[in-house]
Amino acid sequence: MSRSDSAPLQANGSWYSEYLARTTLRSWVGMSFVSATLIIVGGLLLSWLIPYLAGGADRIVPHLYYVPILFAAARFGPGAALIVALVAGVLAGPLTYVDVATATAQETERWLTRTAFFVGIGQLMAWLVIPALRPVTEELRRMRQEFDIRRGLKHNEFFLRYQPIYSIRQRRFVGVEALIRWQHPVHGELTPADFLDVAEDSSLIHDIGELVVAEACRQTEEWKNHAQAQGREPWYTAINLSARDLIRPELAYDVARALKRHHLPPDLLTIELTETVLVLEDAKPALAALKHLGVHLAIDDFGTGYSSLAYLNRFPIDTLKLDRQLVSNLGHDPSAADLARGIALLAGSLGLTTVAEGIETRHQIELSRELGFDRIQGFYFARPLQADEVPSLLLLEAVDPDNPPTPRSSPHTMNPSGQSLRRGPGR
Incomplete structure (x- = not known):
């Protein structure tokens, strides 16, 4: 395949990657607070359980913790990413033994190093996502309001x-x-x-x-x-x-x-x-x-x-x-x-x-x-x-500007509530 033939494929691949990333971010940001929190808590528990059942942190490196950390960064921002990273560091350190069978604990240096990576990756993700987070959040707000307007018209x-x-x-x-x-x-x-x-x-x-x-x-x-x-x-x-x-x-x-x-x-x-x-x-x-x-x-x-x-x-x-x-x-x-x-x-x-x-x-x-x-x-x-x-x-024959009349309800109007279906883009 020539270089010119591969260019459209590269362009399509770039577009698809951008589309996939934006769709994923939109789904994360659009998720409710309760649902997102439950996913983070569930991810932390699952990330702790898998290394523990596998025989300890040396048998399987606890990289699964990055999933809830990155999710927290994208959904809630750098503050939430820091909290989840610190919780993940505790779960992957003192609460996850190196060898479950012998109950051998991790070295403090390894635990602190892993926690530092958790915090650093979480903060980096949060600050990388922030520029895209605002337009996605605004887009979701407009999507929700568009749905609300459609419901209101109905x-x-x-x-x-x-x-x-x-x-x-x-x-x-x-x-x-x-x-x-x-x-x-x-x-x-x-x-x-x-x-x-x-x-x-x-x-x-x-x-x-x-x-x-x-x-x-x-x-x-x-x-x-x-x-x-x-x-x-x-x-x-x-x-x-x-x-x-x-x-x-x-x-x-x-x-x-x-x-x-x-x-x-x-x-x-x-x-x-x-x-x-x-x-x-x-x-x-x-x-x-x-x-x-x-x-x-x-x-x-x-x-x-x-x-x-x-x-x-x-x-x-x-x-x-x-x-x-x-x-x-x-x-x-x-x-x-x-x-x-x-x-x-x-x-x-x-x-x-x-x-x-x-x-x-x-x-x-x-x-x-x-x-x-x-x-x-x-x-x-x-x-x-x-x-x-x-x-x-x-219906007034004359109105004195020095003494403007007070509007009152009329029994002749067919729509006393004033809530008609029509609307005009007025101010």
Whole structure:
């Protein structure tokens, strides 16, 4: 076989060795504390029993002790490796005779030398494994959470909360932003920061996206019917979708199907995009198809990127949502006010609606009015609400910002628990 022929075999052998080592390390690290401890204790006992039954440490060299030592180093680190090595040294020394039949003990020098080897090999293994241990541990954590998310989706633990959006000109609430939450059976209510990064690395983000679209449309239709029964104008719902969702060719079809199923006018649904999505060329067909349906598109966190202005001509945008960090600097940083005013003027000249996020004080409301924003949302009015709390706010004819109303549960909402199956990657 030529050298060139052997190269692929060597490469495959190297890959297989790396795969085997990583798989072994993953299985060791992923083992529970109790199971790993039992394996170490069992390994120590077996390593002592075999030389003893063989007639002593001279009849069979007690190298089996290295197995539990190396396991402890890989599973628990250098501290555990040191403890197991010292225990192994005692078991292989004073507790294991050289010759069982004559009850002849080992020489102290040989015992100490063997113990030193146990300690040295264990510490060397631990420090060699440490660089690989962290990524493997993180990988296992993500694998466990991915399994947990899959279980949560199956058991309907994901639901939406809604934050009202206030119109400055109309002096009333005109819509909501849907925000995904996870009612975890152990950790309680989790926000997207706790699980979306794992979901986006797998196909689970598509399952979550479908739930968000379907539940948002279902809930908006319910609110629409309730508003019309009260002789009021219906309000819209804004949702956030992952970049991986927005490059799927079938996204527009899924949205159209949800709108049709719930008899919902497309202009009552707004899909918020981040600049990350807009830089993806693959997202352009999906955005064009969504716009063709009549769905509104918004750029979220506007004012934080370097190339946001270029997107206003490239994509059919309806709304600009100012970043909450920019809004929080209003009244403190003069450049923030100048930038916000420029964005409002630009949006007005292009016929776009502006929404300021993160409003938390009365002063920020006044600044938003002075700067020319159309709509605002934030904790000043309400934190993200359950579905049954929303109608009490959105049915109000007028809202005085000096005396914001307190949300209350509504008997008209079909989902009083707020724990729907749909979720939208919100904040």
